[in-house]
Amino acid sequence: MNYSTIKKTAIAASLVAALGYAENAQAQAQVFGGRSQYRTWSIGVQGGITTPNVLIGGQNAFGQQVGYFQNKVGEYYGLTVRKQFSHLFGLEVEANRGSIKTFNSDLASFEAGSGANGAGTARSAKTSVNWAASLNGVFQLGTIDFMRRENAINFYAKVGLGAMAFNPVQYANNDFTGAEVYNNKGKWGEEIFGDRERVGNRDYRLGMYVPVGVGVKFKLSEVVALNLGYTMNFTDDGLLYGNSAKSQYNQRFGNLYGGLEFTLGSKDKENLTFANPVANLYDELKDPSLRNEVEALKQRVSTLEGAVAILGTDTDGDGVSDRFDKCPNTPAGTVVDGSGCPILFPEAVVVEQAKAEKFSAIQFEFDSSVLKTSSYAELDRLAKDLRASNSSVLLNGYASSEGSAEYNVTLSQDRANAVKQYLVNAGVAASKITTKGYGDADPVASNATEAGRVQNRRVEIKL
CATH class of the missing domain: 2.40.160.20 (Porin)
Structure with a gap:
């Protein structure tokens, strides 16, 4: 050559x-x-x-x-x-x-x-x-x-x-x-x-x-x-x-x-x-946060399968399909409007508000903002209620007393945002959700014991 x-x-x-x-x-x-x-x-x-x-x-x-x-x-x-x-x-x-x-x-x-x-x-x-x-x-x-x-x-x-x-x-x-x-x-x-x-x-x-x-x-x-x-x-x-x-x-x-x-x-x-791209790919697949996301997706799929199974049915028998029923589980004999919600007098409205369903606080592990799989059922129930009633919700995040006050505020905010992200993924409008991190303020139990600190690592749900 x-x-x-x-x-x-x-x-x-x-x-x-x-x-x-x-x-x-x-x-x-x-x-x-x-x-x-x-x-x-x-x-x-x-x-x-x-x-x-x-x-x-x-x-x-x-x-x-x-x-x-x-x-x-x-x-x-x-x-x-x-x-x-x-x-x-x-x-x-x-x-x-x-x-x-x-x-x-x-x-x-x-x-x-x-x-x-x-x-x-x-x-x-x-x-x-x-x-x-x-x-x-x-x-x-x-x-x-x-x-x-x-x-x-x-x-x-x-x-x-x-x-x-x-x-x-x-x-x-x-x-x-x-x-x-x-x-x-x-x-x-x-x-x-x-x-x-x-x-x-x-x-x-x-x-x-x-x-x-x-x-x-x-x-x-x-x-x-x-x-x-x-x-x-x-x-x-x-x-x-x-x-x-x-x-x-x-x-x-x-x-x-x-x-x-x-x-x-x-x-x-x-x-x-x-x-080494192979090592990087391995690290990404072994990332704990990615595994948690996969588990959350599995739960979402299960929830969607259940929703499909009941699509078009009228569970409460009020004459409005569950697909369009904004007020599910209406008691038998209740007079409802075209959205499936009871037609109430002002006094009855007060009674219905007083009977609003309460939701348990969402708990977290130490120094973590990753949702536990045990919380998915409660969050799915909350998401279903918010979609049906078109209500707004306030998510207040808290932390136990370990760490600095500044760090705890950030951690509590991350916990509230994690719950919000799950609800958004479940179909709740982001504009209906407000989050706030309060750090280690307002403990519900003593921070002197581990049992108390476990209870303080939470996000409270306020309708």
Whole structure:
């Protein structure tokens, strides 16, 4: 596979993948609670070495015969800034600088082009990379783990597009310190207009490159990870190692690196880079509040099944179907209106109000606003009455004396709101329900004993 094919394939793949992941990243993160519950920004520092070739092979323009060019190690270091969009994908800005080195083991195999010191035979070359910067798509390869709840090792692949400023220098010897046979520093950017020539004045040549790499991260703590990787860099330039007989071939180089990555944000939040969606799903399914909601739904289904069974029947025999009867259980022989309610004189109205049905207080566990399943029957009865009579209800929440006064007021309000939510789910209009939290005020029993405190953890119902 030649460079042009690799370049086009890498760019196309990176753009398609980045667009696809960016489009779905929000949806992916929302499945497991949204990105707001994670730390998604990180910075990294790295250092390593460069080689004038890559693992997949290919021609190196510095030389004409295979085997004549020997790898030399150059230094390479830089930093990264990454934004993780989901447990699968992130975007990274990477910046590096350093050098790339190589030398020719056959002195006669290479003739350098014109440079600072004229034409001559080059024995070695050193390319100084003043800066190289790229935007990379980073694809997490090992985030889903069915065996462990937390990932400590994460494999990744990356591909991107970048620009670099470099200057190659060719030498007549192998130690990169002898006579220079090629150095165009200060002359890059030369242009010719007809018979006029403008001499360039730049120290570095600008070029594009495509980084393609793989790596692995080891989680050292909730903040720090060890990052090891290898990147193949495919340039669009034949002068990466200076002028030569093969300068028409676009050049490449590899870099092997290691470094540390630091995740930014609150330590109370999980690092999205190492998040395991399977563990998150397990946690959500085991959430006690979710189980309570499931139990409440079961009770609601049971209630609805019973309501369907009696739909259209006239239980009290007053001539009005229960479906439309606003006053069920009317005593036999009572004169009712079209809604099934008794037609009463004012004195009779007073009597009916005096006989209004009372409802028991709803009890709660210590430091909890979750409804007990034992309260569902009473709440269903209350909901049925409120729907039938279209009455309003006041829910007063209370707490025992444990905890601060401020905390108890909040807890008692949460308890009243829990009862309200159940009634709303049962078909009672929210506008008919008023809630108020009174904390540990107005105890119905002594807070000196546990038995008394149990009675004080309640919501009272006032029609």
